[in-house]
Amino acid sequence: MEFRMAKWEVFLRVIAILFLVLTACLVAFDTQTKVVFLMISKKATYKDLDALKILVYVTSTAAGYNMLQLCKHTFSALPTISNFKTSYYMYIAWITFLLDQIAVYLTFATNTAAFQAAIFALNGSEAFQWMKICNKFTRFCEQIAGALLCGYIAPIIMTMISAISAYKVFRMYSSKRFMHFKGK
Amino acid sequence: MEFRMAKWEVFLRVIAILFLVLTACLVAFDTQTKVVFLMISKKATYKDLDALKILVYVTSTAAGYNMLQLCKHTFSALPTISNFKTSYYMYIAWITFLLDQIAVYLTFATNTAAFQAAIFALNGSEAFQWMKICNKFTRFCEQIAGALLCGYIAPIIMTMISAISAYKVFRMYSSKRFMHFKGK
Numbered sequence: 001m002e003f004r005m006a007k008w009e010v011f012l013r014v015i016a017i018l019f020l021v022l023t024a025c026l027v028a029f030d031t032q033t034k035v036v037f038l039m040i041s042k043k044a045t046y047k048d049l050d051a052l053k054i055l056v057y058v059t060s061t062a063a064g065y066n067m068l069q070l071c072k073h074t075f076s077a078l079p080t081i082s083n084f085k086t087s088y089y090m091y092i093a094w095i096t097f098l099l100d101q102i103a104v105y106l107t108f109a110t111n112t113a114a115f116q117a118a119i120f121a122l123n124g125s126e127a128f129q130w131m132k133i134c135n136k137f138t139r140f141c142e143q144i145a146g147a148l149l150c151g152y153i154a155p156i157i158m159t160m161i162s163a164i165s166a167y168k169v170f171r172m173y174s175s176k177r178f179m180h181f182k183g184k
Numbered sequence: 185m186e187f188r189m190a191k192w193e194v195f196l197r198v199i200a201i202l203f204l205v206l207t208a209c210l211v212a213f214d215t216q217t218k219v220v221f222l223m224i225s226k227k228a229t230y231k232d233l234d235a236l237k238i239l240v241y242v243t244s245t246a247a248g249y250n251m252l253q254l255c256k257h258t259f260s261a262l263p264t265i266s267n268f269k270t271s272y273y274m275y276i277a278w279i280t281f282l283l284d285q286i287a288v289y290l291t292f293a294t295n296t297a298a299f300q301a302a303i304f305a306l307n308g309s310e311a312f313q314w315m316k317i318c319n320k321f322t323r324f325c326e327q328i329a330g331a332l333l334c335g336y337i338a339p340i341i342m343t344m345i346s347a348i349s350a351y352k353v354f355r356m357y358s359s360k361r362f363m364h365f366k367g368k
Contacts, residue, residue, distance in 0.1 A: 049312075051300055101343065105292060112297050120301070125233070127232035128305070129315070131312075133312050159285065163350070166347070167354045167357065170350060170351045170353075170354035170355045171354045171358065175355050
């Protein structure tokens with residue numbers, strides 16, 4: 001049964017990595033060149049917008065982190081290490097739980113920041129007299145929209161992963177006494 | 185020991201409510217009127233920016249939700265209801281866990297969206313030719329900055345609350361068998 005949960009976790013982490021990498025690639029390789037005035041052309045890349053730059057960094061880092069967690073699974077599948085003491089297990093489980101939480105929140109936050117920036121680029125702002133950008137760089141904006149969609153699927157999967165790691169931590173505690181370990 | 189955790193949860197929820205209400209009030213009651221050109225004056229309110237409007241709605245709702253959870257605590261402190269069956273306890277614990285998660289993510293996301301909008305208002309964007317707003321409405325922007333700070337403290341406290349509700353759910357499961365309840 002333990003094995004079934006590990007299988008689920010690996011499966012979810014692989015899917016999360018795919019979506020994170022897809023998001024990073026879609027944003028990073030998105031360029032569009034447009035002639036603005038006679039011979040003057042302007043090239044739009046993700047570097048024009050801090051929110052997109054941070055999105056690329058954070059999604060890549062999150063993908064790398066999940067990759068490391070997968071490696072951990074490969075190692076802990078070795079038979080000799082399965083005799084870990086409970087205290088060691090708890091140590092790893094707590095760290096994984098906390099790191100998973102941080103990864104989800106960071107990915108979610110950078111995505112939302114990029115989403116807000118995209119809304120401004122799409123609609124502009126009348127109150128602030130900011131002009132729309134997406135009516136000029138339409139294809140660029142469409143690709144960013146796709147990236148943001150993938151970028152929202154990733155944190156949703158990662159919340160499930162972090163629920164699994166919360167389960168792994170908290171089921172070790174007694175249901176009767178506060179923050180006491182269960183007897184073996 | 186059970187009581188100690190409940191006390192912590194109530195304490196954290198009260199603090200979270202305070203910060204949520206403070207954020208909502210700071211944003212909602214922030215106005216600044218400025219003479220733009222001769223006799224024409226412009227008034228800045230949170231309604232100029234969708235991100236701030238949503239922030240007010242979401243933080244108020246989250247405060248209301250936490251208030252309801254506090255009421256639940258008052259009721260479940262009654263002696264007669266402490267004889268609940270485990271299945272009923274789990275039902276409540278799972279719903280609380282899921283709602284807490286949703287509340288944290290929504291509060292965090294709207295705050296981050298507002299933060300991104302504030303960054304644009306503060307720095308403008310050279311690439312997009314968007315002008316700065318905060319050099320005109322300085323006092324308005326300072327108050328929003330304070331609101332965002334409070335708005336980030338609230339989700340941090342709410343993550344702790346959701347960790348407590350995760351603990352309440354998952355400690356009921358067996359540490360040996362996958363998703364099996366513990367024997368009494």
